[in-house]
Amino acid sequence: MILHWVNNYDQIGNALGYSTHQKSLKKALETQGVIMSENSDVAISIVTPDRFKPIPNKYNILYTMYECTTLPDKWIEPLQGADLIIVPCEHNKRLFRKYTDKPIEVCWEGVDVERFKYVERKFPTKEPFVYLWVGASNPRKGYEHVIIAWRLFTEKHPNWNTALYMKTTQMTRDERLLEVGGNAIVDTRFLPLEKEPEDKLPTLTDIYNMANAFLLPSMGEGFGLTLAEAMSTGLPCVYTPWSGVVDFCSSKEGYPVKWHFIPITTKEITPEGGAGREAHKSRAASAYPESIVEQMERIYMEYDFALQKGKKAAERIRKYITWEKSAKSFIDIVEKYTKEKI
DSSP states (O other): OEEEEEOOOSHHHHHHTHHHHHHHHHHHHHHTTOEEOTTOSEEEEESOGGGOOOOTTSEEEEEOOOOSSSOOHHHHHHHTTOSEEEESSHHHHHHHHTTOOSOEEEOOOOBOTTTSOOOOOOOOSSSOEEEEEEEOSOGGGSHHHHHHHHHHHHHHOTTSOEEEEEEESSOOOOHHHHOOOSSEEEEOOOOOSSOOTTOOSOOHHHHHHHOSEEEEOOSOOSSOHHHHHHHHTTOOEEEOOSGGGGGTOOTTTSEEOOEEEEEEEEEEEOTTSSEEEEEEEEEEEEEOHHHHHHHHHHHHHTHHHHHHHHHHHHHHHHHHOBHHHHHHHHHHHHHHHHTTTO
16 A cells, blocks of 8 residues: 655644644554555545645545543545545544545554553552552643542542642643652653663653553543553543543543533644633533542552452453554544545
8 A cells, every 4th residue: 555645744734633643644654565655546644624625536534532521623624635534433434424435444553562561569568559640731621620630639638648640741831740748759751762772761651650540530532542552551540521522532541530521612722832812612621630540549458459450451452452453443444435546
């Protein structure tokens, strides 16, 4: 198979996570024998619809995603320029179907299971029991919910030896995130992807591995890659059961929280990767902090059982949610629609 891979590695794409997705999927496709060439009649773009530019005289595939209940108005017209739309979850398939008659297929993202390996864990006897949150410094990722839940949790259990580690993938100007308090660590450093001999900083893998439980009370996910990575290592995970994550996580593998829809206003991403003007009003899922606390308590008090759930989660991810599986699914979808072109 030969495909024209349209590069969209820009600051906005990187801020939204599209760059990481592009690189991982591209590498997995090449491992499966796919050749990337501009001479192909099939063009693949992984980008938001407002930045999608179909290439004339080619079959244009748009791989995109969204996390709320409605799409921004400026996305709707560009969608019509795609011959095929691929999204990473069933929620997105239903969402995008409201705005276009173009064919839509689901192709999950994947986890690098060699990097995020399953880890045998035990309840810590001397060190604090660590709850981990990982995400961009974007309220959609649920850090505000974590902060509120953490304060409720520590007030309720002042004698429990626990800690909160919040790893944001971007620098932040939100003082609420930088001043959590209560035995909480906020890490805004840019960490190496892989460990080099001279590196003193931990990798993201190291951070997952040192934790005892994972928190992602997200307001919406196109897929939910950090949750899948945490699950791959066997971490007991607290999550919001809505949008992309429900495709691969249930109460059998994790700890869902109670939630309700709230109105939200999204903002455009500036060329520098920051928040710009208001762009779109929609709805997203808001977890109840008290429910987050209940699940944190359950994991702490029944940690052996929680680790059994974590093992089931790791088995599910390592069996179904890998970049190899994603690449094979992607190839099957492309062949289904473009067999005579590739």
